[in-house]
Amino acid sequence: MIDEPVLFCLHVLGGSARTWRPLAARLGPTVRCVAIDLPGFGDEAHRPGGDVAAMADHVAARIRTEAPPGPWLIAGNSMGAKVALALARRHEDGDPALAGLAGLVLLAGSTPSPEPMAEERRQAMIAWIDADPATRRREAEAFVAANVGAPLAPEDHARTVEDVLRANPQAWKAWLTGGANEDWRARIGTLSTPALVVSGAEDGDLGPEAQAALTLPHLARHRHEVMLGAGHLLPLERPDALAALIRDFLSAPPATTEAPTLTPAFAALMGSDRVNSRLRATLRERMREPDGPFCLDAEERATLEACLDRVLPQDGPGRIDLARRIDARLASGTGDGWRYASLPPDAEAYSRALRSLDAAARAAHGSAFAALDGASRDALLDCAAAGRLPAIPDGLASELMTCWFEELRGEAVRTWLAHPAGLAAIGFTGIGAGGDDADALPGYRLTGLNERESWEAPVLDTVGDVR
Template sequence: MIDEPVLFCLHFLGGSAREWRPLAERLGPAARCVAIDLPGFGDAAGHPGGDVAAMADHVAARIEAEGPSGPWLIAGNSMGAKVALALARRHEDGDPALAGLAGLVLMAGSPPCPEPMAEERRRAMIAWIDADPETRRREAEAFVSANVGAPLSPEDHAQTVEDVLRANPDAWKAWLTGGANEDWRDRIGLLRVPALVVSGAQDGDLGPEAQAALTLPHLARHRHVVAVGAAHLLPLERPDEMATLIRAFLAAPPEEAEAPLLPPAFAALMGSERVNTRLRTTLRERMREPDGPFCLSVEARATLTACLDRVLPQPGPGRIDLARRIDARLASGTGDGWRFVTLPPDAEAYERALRTVDAAARDAHGHPFAALDASEQDALLARAASGDLPECPDGLAPDLMTCWFEEVRGEAVRTFLAHPAGLAAIGFTGIGAGGDEAEALPGYRLTGLNEREPWEQPVLETVGDAR
């Protein structure tokens, strides 16, 4: 529970602090909203704008001047969300001016990577901002209308159009040619601050698929909500819904992915005298999540996670994070000492193979692999297995993809079964084949069909017989 927080609010391209008034009114005492005009917009329109780092500096100075005494959060809509991500990274890197950051609220957020915008539309937006007043008003009206799922109230529509018209043209162009195209993926990395991510189902460029593929992989603790019928200007379109979501987020910020739990009967067996001390120690060590170092890019990790979800599905809560464990193994350079001689070293092979899978997904469906549905992902993985994926720059050749996919399937199974929860899931009781005093506790005596040892019964009654 976050008590009486301050919510610093950052607007969309062409917006202003006024965008947040409807939401602030509905949040009431749940949070105090401090809306900030980014350089070049709203009351700061006299400023020519700047890159993402400069905008982050501007907001950090305002936060420091405000001096929140307790926890605080940053809410960002579109352009403002990319600035919020940059500030979150500075906070996690130990910037004392940003101490106390307790959460992010990202609405239709611009991702850490360059925005997925058609160049023709980018050029058109740059052109009309410098046009004559009549053209600018007509285009501003069209811009606002195109970014909402349903018409705003007349008052909100008029105010938003006026905000667009008073934007500094230099700042507008600086974002479209600079900030929106900046690549912050490596700098942002993986953030651990809790995040609420909201996307509009009718948002063309930065909707649910884009958020899932481009933003969520950078957030270790996130909750993603899709606003049905809404588009890009979520604080104006859905202030009631956004206020409800933020209140729920403040009451219960998302935790990191739930760790897999051992069935009580298997846990009891693991802790019993039937399991020798060295094995028990090893099994318990394997339950710890690796904390790095890692080597895969954020995009590659997201693609690997999606691949593994299809290769080895884990239904229900508390899944083993196979991608995290494989990534740590790749970074350590350890392994079983075997690989296809035609493949490059493991870490390089994974990065290039996952790039190939993602490129094939974008080519076939216009979306990253992680954003596709299960049937589309399965079809692409079948093509990888048969050596039928197209080549891509810096990827793996089709025949090498066949080798890599055989490797990744084997590694998925090995990683799954190395975890006690994986052994429990298949009803494996072999860990109890003899404790520290093996002679006093012999393993299996009953070898007939469907015969079970008395000490196996609790485990096998819970998860089934894997023999």
């Protein structure tokens, strides 16, 4: 836990330090927020703006004057997040002025790569910023409304519109033509600084799939949260939920990568008009890590994780947490509509089966199942599949372990394939068979063996052999 942390806050395009007032109020005395106006915006609107490096210089100078002697963090919303990533790289490269950086909070962040924005919309945003006052106000109102999942409180909406209107047009255009298009992927590389990444499910360009594909691969230690019903202006839309997430992040920064990533090609397909909005919302929901309730105890969950590592191995970073998802499903009481009549209800069957596996491991090896090497786990799972696992009083009967293990294997594969990262790994493109326009469904043109459309994502070798 970071004592008396300071959170330096960098705003969205067209925003200002005032953007962070609702979040700062919720964090209260436990976290001190220092909101910074970026060049060309807020009280710095007299400046012409600049590229990402120049904005990072501006923020670093402010941090040098206000950083506490202990650790501190940087939060960035959209444009501010790309600046925060640049500062994190400077910190990890040894910049003494940034030595205290201990974490990142990236909200609907602009990606290290050029932002995935349609050029037509970019040009429209550039055009109206220099228009007459009436047009600018009308477009600023529309800009704010389009970037939220639901209308803001009237005072927040009015203040945000005024921030857009007082932005320096030169800085506005500098970001849209320059900073947003800058490619920082090679310079950012992979950061070890712990990061909380939050995306809004209703965010068009920089939503969950863009974060998973374009930002998470640059973060070795991250936690990704998706906020349903929220758009792009997260500090204004969800200050209470964000404050809770930030407190949790401060208490327990992620030690390793927790969330799986998407390939850029699959993320682009998810966001395209080939996918209808209902399916896109469902896929985004499946990217969220379940936060409970759960029903397995700690030892049972560890046994399940160790079992799933053998049933469906996942290589490399960004693994789908199958055990967590299955545990949440068990606690919910939902299922696929059937089970073996000889088995007890799912939650009880899993609990008893996992206890049986662990007891067999301790009897044969003197260690918990989760502590065994792969070959030893495989041998016990082979016994379970064959109905030869020794019975224990509070476990499943030996013959029932065969039924349970069959169920487990099916659930592991279903859970993995339900996640967009699983679909991306096998190159599944069936999600792109139709959009919202029922009269103009795009479909497929190529149907020959091994033929792939130009828009189809390539197959990745990201999962091991399925047991």
